[in-house]
Amino acid sequence: MSEDHSPSASSRPRRQPRVGNTSTGVRKAASKSNRSRAREFALQALYQHIVGRNDATAIDMFTRDLAGFHKADSAHYDALLHGCITTEADLDALILPMLDRQFSEISPVEHAVMWIGVYEFQHCADVPWRVVLNECIELAKEFGGTDGHKYVNAVLNGLAPKLRSLEVAADKGKQAAD
Template sequence: MHKPLFQKTFITNRRFMAEPLNKPKRPPQIRTGLTDTGVKKAADKSARTRAREFALQALYQHLVGRNDADSIDAFTRDLVGFHKADSAHYDALLHGCIEGASALDAVITPLLDRPMAEISPVEHAVLWMGAYEFRQCLDVPYRVVINECIELAKAFGGTDGHKYVNGVLHKMAPSLRAAEVAADQTK
């Protein structure tokens, strides 16, 4: 006597569908720490990366809603997951970018191929953060600043916004971090 290869499964209107008895196993999932879109999963993010994400959201509120820094700060600190962020870095980015907005725009604008008004608020905020970190956060290597800004633009910006951010920040780095860029190019 042989074993049946299929089992009958009841479907509506008294019809049956053949279903294999031995279903093949799915291959095990490979855990890369990335989502389907290539962005880091929340568990794999550093405190500074989280701080940059919250700062970006706060700067977006400032650019779009014209809200003041203190109300944005209070709102952002109440968001889920903020306790995992580097609050000192968040404070520096948020308040430093808002207070130095005109100086940051003066650094960014000559590197753009269009007026600042045509840049999306997300890319504008990311460029502010990149320029601020180039100038004020000398403990962060310039390549890390560029990479973090690209990742923010990928996660929050338009389809190809990260490419634009990459180009602008690569033009900006030699003027704001000349020694570091020169040392990196001689390697």
């Protein structure tokens, strides 16, 4: 009988969960908040709506069955999905003047991300405008085309002063004072 000189499992240091970004810049799952996850699922659902014109109820049922949905803020997901679909014409009316091309030339992913951003600017006052902007940029980086996040950034950054005027002005005032 040979002796095992390897350290026992109980004496080995425990592996720490990975957090931060992957080598491609995408946030690792362990670092995502429930709201970030809700935005991801809402994006997937809105993509189905834009591309397939699928019914919101069918999209919702399908999305709730996806792996990991239980970790998302379902109330925020509901607000984003149903709010964006219900007000899509109003959202598009705000976004269109900021575009340098037609919606048909915009990726459905970037289109859906812009909807999420504009909807949150208008209806989620508890989320700071910079958080909305950063979350949407991250969504576009993770799910969109190579430089789609730059386009999303330009559009939402252009709309923020209009949709969150007091908050943006106060933020810029702080920066000028620093």
